[in-house]
Structures are given as structure tokens and as C-alpha cells.
Amino acid sequence: MISPAGRGPAGRKPGSRQPADRDPGSRKPAGLRPVWLAAAVLSLLAAVIAGLALGSVRLPPAGVAVELLDLLPGVHLNSGLSEREAAILTELRLPRVVLGLLVGAMLALAGAAYQGAFRNPLADPHLLGVAAGAGLGVTAMIVLGAEVTAQGAVPAAAFAGALCAVALTWLLGAAGGRDRSPAALILAGVAVSSFLSAVQTYLLQRHVDSLQQVYSWLLGRLGTAGWRDVLVVLPYALVTAVIVLSRRRELDVLTVGDAEARSLGLHPQRSRYLLIIAASLGTAAAVSVSGLIGFVGIIVPHTIRLLTGPSYRSLLPLSLLFGAAFLVLTDLLARTAGGAAEIPIGVVTAFLGAPFFILVLRTSRAVQT
Amino acid sequence: MIKTEALTVRLDGTPVVQDVDLDVAEGEWVTVIGPNGAGKSTALRAIGGLLPFSGTVRLNGVPVDRMHRRDRARAVATVVQSPVVPPGMLVFDYVLLGRTPYIAPLGRESEADLAVADEVLAALDLAPFAGRRLETLSGGERQRVFLARALAQGAGILLLDEPTSALDIGHQQEVLELVDRLRTERGLTVLATMHDLTTAGEYADRMLLLAAGRVVAAGRPAQVLTEEILAEHYRVKVRVIAGDHGPLVLPIRT
Numbered sequence: 001m002i003s004p005a006g007r008g009p010a011g012r013k014p015g016s017r018q019p020a021d022r023d024p025g026s027r028k029p030a031g032l033r034p035v036w037l038a039a040a041v042l043s044l045l046a047a048v049i050a051g052l053a054l055g056s057v058r059l060p061p062a063g064v065a066v067e068l069l070d071l072l073p074g075v076h077l078n079s080g081l082s083e084r085e086a087a088i089l090t091e092l093r094l095p096r097v098v099l100g101l102l103v104g105a106m107l108a109l110a111g112a113a114y115q116g117a118f119r120n121p122l123a124d125p126h127l128l129g130v131a132a133g134a135g136l137g138v139t140a141m142i143v144l145g146a147e148v149t150a151q152g153a154v155p156a157a158a159f160a161g162a163l164c165a166v167a168l169t170w171l172l173g174a175a176g177g178r179d180r181s182p183a184a185l186i187l188a189g190v191a192v193s194s195f196l197s198a199v200q201t202y203l204l205q206r207h208v209d210s211l212q213q214v215y216s217w218l219l220g221r222l223g224t225a226g227w228r229d230v231l232v233v234l235p236y237a238l239v240t241a242v243i244v245l246s247r248r249r250e251l252d253v254l255t256v257g258d259a260e261a262r263s264l265g266l267h268p269q270r271s272r273y274l275l276i277i278a279a280s281l282g283t284a285a286a287v288s289v290s291g292l293i294g295f296v297g298i299i300v301p302h303t304i305r306l307l308t309g310p311s312y313r314s315l316l317p318l319s320l321l322f323g324a325a326f327l328v329l330t331d332l333l334a335r336t337a338g339g340a341a342e343i344p345i346g347v348v349t350a351f352l353g354a355p356f357f358i359l360v361l362r363t364s365r366a367v368q369t
Numbered sequence: 370m371i372k373t374e375a376l377t378v379r380l381d382g383t384p385v386v387q388d389v390d391l392d393v394a395e396g397e398w399v400t401v402i403g404p405n406g407a408g409k410s411t412a413l414r415a416i417g418g419l420l421p422f423s424g425t426v427r428l429n430g431v432p433v434d435r436m437h438r439r440d441r442a443r444a445v446a447t448v449v450q451s452p453v454v455p456p457g458m459l460v461f462d463y464v465l466l467g468r469t470p471y472i473a474p475l476g477r478e479s480e481a482d483l484a485v486a487d488e489v490l491a492a493l494d495l496a497p498f499a500g501r502r503l504e505t506l507s508g509g510e511r512q513r514v515f516l517a518r519a520l521a522q523g524a525g526i527l528l529l530d531e532p533t534s535a536l537d538i539g540h541q542q543e544v545l546e547l548v549d550r551l552r553t554e555r556g557l558t559v560l561a562t563m564h565d566l567t568t569a570g571e572y573a574d575r576m577l578l579l580a581a582g583r584v585v586a587a588g589r590p591a592q593v594l595t596e597e598i599l600a601e602h603y604r605v606k607v608r609v610i611a612g613d614h615g616p617l618v619l620p621i622r623t
Binding site for chain 2: 026027028029030031246247249250252253255256257259260262263264265266267305309310311
């Protein structure tokens with residue numbers, strides 16, 4: 001009766017209508033609006049300039065901007081910064097800011113992807129236990145493995161830990177039967193998190209010699225960031241971003257639930273596995289260089305949802321950009337607000353994120369399954 | 370066109386649908402009735418290719434379990450019993466989800482897809498709602514939007530699981546008249562499950578009565594909706610009166 005090529009309603013072929021049939025003013029599908037993209041890029045630039053200019057030594061923002069342009073190949077400009085100031089900029093602050101961008105982008109993107117894949121507004125790399133898993137992976141490698149000379153192996157160990165953790169959380173969260181409520185999954189995540197942290201503490205107790213090495217990493221290492229760290233994370237971040245961003249329409253389809261998504265021709269489980277693996281890879285990459293920084297995956301995507309609506313087609317790219325800007329600004333706060341001593345960045349994000357989490361908990365409706 | 374032979378579905382090892390033979394001709398409307406737990410929804414899901422089964426199910430002559438899932442979604446559209454209403458989603462975007470089987474996995478909607486959504490919304494008098502959030506619509510309006518998404522799939526076969534269970538009688542009639550009109554205009558083949566026997570009989574060309582997963586009666590509404598058959602399988606006393614469009618079934622206190 002109908003060809004596999006399909007047909008539109010009223011027996012027309014879907015392609016038989018010309019684009020001209022639509023009024024120029026007719027409704028556009030949900031997607032990334034240029035004005036929001038522009039806002040995200042501008043806040044990203046503002047965050048970068050602020051992150052580079054402010055600190056124990058103040059640099060003129062205009063000079064910072066010119067010095068950045070000077071770094072571009074083929075551009076030669078005189079920023080007016082002294083040699084010492086230029087060194088502070090490119091050797092100390094720039095790697096830290098770039099790493100902050102990558103970590104923030106990954107944590108926010110992973111949070112949004114987990115929320116879509118689990119259809120759970122409370123999902124977050126930390127609350128699902130993924131970050132703890134990645135942490136245990138790194139600790140185990142430092143403690144049991146040989147030297148950390150093989151820096152490239154750190155994200156891989158974190159990734160292995162992250163995947164084990166998310167699988168464990170998923171299995172435990174589903175153990176209650178078909179009633180897979182948002183809270184059940186998060187409770188499972190909390191349990192997995194505590195368990196993995198306990199294992200980590202045990203490992204540390206047994207290997208006191210590596211204690212300092214692990215703790216300096218645990219408390220967040222953006223402060224000691226160098227270009228090496230950036231190079232270690234960058235490939236993982238790129239792979240994660242490409243996979244997750246390319247699936248943004250699928251995440252919109254998944255919002256109607258597995259049964260209906262299947263009737264629309266999707267393979268929901270396959271999409272979900274791929275997204276969870278990609279988000280865990282991004283989380284692992286972030287954790288392996290920055291230690292444990294919580295709540296970014298809750299704060300950023302939910303704020304964007306409030307502003308631009310629920311479609312993942314705008315949510316994912318905006319989470320990436322605003323997440324990057326957010327973490328750079330949070331890091332700026334962490335190193336300037338406390339006077340001489342830096343506040344760990346995870347403390348700042350938790351300070352902002354915990355009240356936000358309560359807000360989401362109170363306003364999010366129960367997800368139907 | 371739908372044809373099943375010895376369709377059997379097991380859920381957790383228990384046979385829920387057994388040896389169902391069903392034949393729905395092109396352009397025909399067949400409604401499955403039966404008491405709660407008779408296996409109506411399960412049979413519908415299996416026919417839509419959403420559940421594993423044994424026996425055969427052919428849609429337009431092709432075994433449904435051998436169709437690629439995207440081809441299947443172009444051949445058969447399902448409106449489930451209580452569709453999920455994604456928070457915050459606009460009606461237009463919801464209807465566009467129906468175009469998923471035509472959009473490359475990493476692609477986006479073409480102008481043609483947008484035009485189909487426009488056309489379906491207009492046909493169902495939903496154009497003024499296009500920019501509204503789905504959750505703000507009333508039950509009857511939502512049911513029309515669910516139907517619109519299914520129509521946007523451009524499939525010749527429409528499976529409706531209890532399409533009117535959430536509606537008052539006025540909106541029940543409105544939605545079923547709409548389905549009937551679309552069936553005629555677009556040559557759709559309709560397979561539905563329903564609880565209200567009188568309404569079911571008024572709209573269906575043929576009916577199928579399932580009890581404990583098996584077909585116990587089939588035929589024109591007047592052949593299935595008889596006092597004896599209903600008394601036996603629903604354990605209810607009813608009076609059946611001839612009506613203009615089919616038998617009128619009235620439950621009577623014993």
C-alpha cells in the first residue's frame with residue numbers, strides 16, 4: 001500500500017511541497033537561536049578576559065585582549081604588557097583559564113546529557129557517582145600503578161572508574177522494579193558515591209606514601225594547571241563534545257519515553273548507552289585534571305532551560321559555552337574571594353549549587369516512565 | 370493492511386496474547402474490545418513491532434519483525450494509551466517529532482518536514498495552538514495533538530490504544546469523528562482498542578473480542594455485541610438495542 005520511502009498525509013509525498021509553501025513568518029522548530037549563541041560567546045569572552053586580567057597581579061583587560069590576539073598565528077601586535085606581565089598571562093593564567101573552560105564545558109555538557117539520557121532532571125556527574133568513580137580510578141592508578149609519568153593514562157583510568165560507577169548506579173537505581181523514579185536513581189548514585197569514596201579512603205590508608213600526591217589532586221588542581229594538562233584533556237573533550245552535540249535531536253525524541261521513541265523509529269537503548277558513555281568520558285576527562293568539582297552539571301543546564309526552553313538542540317550547545325564561562329568565573333572567585341589563600345573551587349560550586357539543587361528538586365515534576 | 374497469524378505474546382513467560390488471527394483490510398477500521406487484562410494493548414504493541422512475539426505479523430505484506438525500525442515507523446503510527454507529555458515542549462515541536470523516521474540520524478528537519486507539520490496542524494484545527502506548551506492544553510486538545518504527531522509520521526496504518534479513555538463523551542465523539550474523517554480522506558487503516566462498547570460499535574467496520582488473550586468473537590459489530598456473548602465474557606447483564614450506526618449496549622443491574 002505504501003512504499004518504504006513513505007508518504008505524507010493525504011497521500012502526498014513528504015517532499016512534494018516546496019519550501020515556498022511555508023509562510024516566511026511561520027513557526028521554526030526548536031533550536032539554537034542566534035541571539036542566545038551570541039550571548040553565550042560574549043559571556044565566554046568576558047569570562048576569559050576577566051579570568052586572565054584579575055588576580056593577585058592585576059593586568060589591564062585591554063592589554064590582555066591584545067596579547068591574546070597576538071598569540072594568533074600571523075598576528076603581531078604590541079599589547080603594552082611588560083615581559084613579566086606577559087609571562088604571568090601566558091604561562092600561569094592562560095593554561096588555568098583554558099583548563100577551566102574545558103572542565104566547565106565538560107561538566108555542564110555531561111550534566112545535560114545525563115539528564116536527557118536518564119530522563120531525570122536531577123542527574124549530574126557527581127550525584128550519579130560518576131565523578132567518585134573517576135576519582136577512584138585515578139587514585140587506584142596512582143596508588144597501585146607505578147609512576148604517574150604516563151600522564152595520558154590518567155583520564156583512561158578515570159574513564160574506566162566512571163563507567164563502572166554509572167553502570168552500578170543504573171543497576172541499583174532500577175532494582176526497585178519498573179518504578180524507576182528520579183529520586184531512586186539519585187539515591188543509588190549517593191550510595192555508589194559513598195561506597196567508592198570509602199574504597200578510595202581505604203586505598204589511601206594502605207598507601208600513605210601516595211597520600212599527598214592524591215590529595216593535591218583531589219582538592220582540585222586548576223591552581224597548578226599547565227599546558228600539559230590542557231593537552232591531556234583536549235582530545236577527550238573533543239570526542240565527548242562531538243558525540244553529545246550530534247545527538248541533540250535524539251535527546252528531544254527521548255523525552256517522550258522509550259516506548260514512543262521506539263514507535264518513532266529510534267533505538268532508545270542504543271542512543272542512551274552512547275550518550276552515557278560519552279558523558280562519562282567527558283566527566284572523567286574533567287575529573288582527571290581538576291579533581292572533584294560538583295554541581296556544575298545541575299546549575300548550568302537548569303538555568304539555560306529556564307531561559308531558553310527544554311529543547312536539547314539549544315540546551316546542549318549553550319551548556320557547553322555557558323558551562324565553560326561559569327567555571328572560569330567560579331575559579332576567579334575561588335582564587336580572589338578568600339584573600340591570600342585560595343578557596344578550593346569545589347567549595348565555591350557546592351556553595352552555589354546546593355541551594356540550586358533544592359530549588360530544582362522542588363520545582364521538577366515527577367518524570368513519567 | 371494488517372495480517373496476523375497465530376500471534377502469541379509472552380510477558381515474563383506468561384502468555385498474554387495467544388493465537389490471534391487478525392485481518393484488517395486497507396482503509397478498514399477494526400476495533401478490539403475485551404475485559405481488562407484481556408491482552409488488547411499488548412496485541413496492539415506487538416502489531417506495532419514494539420514487543421517481541423511469536424507467529425507472524427505482516428504490515429502491507431511485510432513481516433513487521435523484519436522491517437528496519439525507521440521503515441516500520443513510516444508504515445505504522447501508534448498513539449499509546451497515555452502518551453508522555455514532555456514538560457515545556459511546544460505543540461509544533463511535538464508534532465514535528467512525528468517526522469523522526471524521515472530525518473537522518475544526525476540530521477535536522479527539512480522544509481518538507483516543517484510543511485507536513487503545518488499541514489497536519491491545520492487539518493486538525495490545531496494551528497492556533499502551535500506555539501503553546503503541550504501541557505497547557507485540555508484533554509481533548511491534547512488527544513488531537515497526539516493524533517497530529519501520529520499523522521505527521523505519514524504512515525498508512527494507525528494504531529490507537531484507548532484513544533478516548535481520558536475524554537468526556539462530547540470529546541470522545543469529536544475525536545472519533547476526526548479519526549473517521551481522516552481515515553476516509555487519507556485512506557488510513559485503523560486498528561483501535563476501546564472500552565466503551567456502544568461507541569466502539571458505532572465507528573468500527575468490524576470488531577474483535579479478546580478474552581484471556583484469545584479471540585472469542587469476531588465480525589461486524591452486530592455479530593459481536595450480543596447479549597449472550599457479552600454476558601459470557603464480561604460477566605455482565607446487558608440489554609442490546611438496535612441503533613442507527615450499530616448496537617446500543619446498556620448495562621443492567623441484576
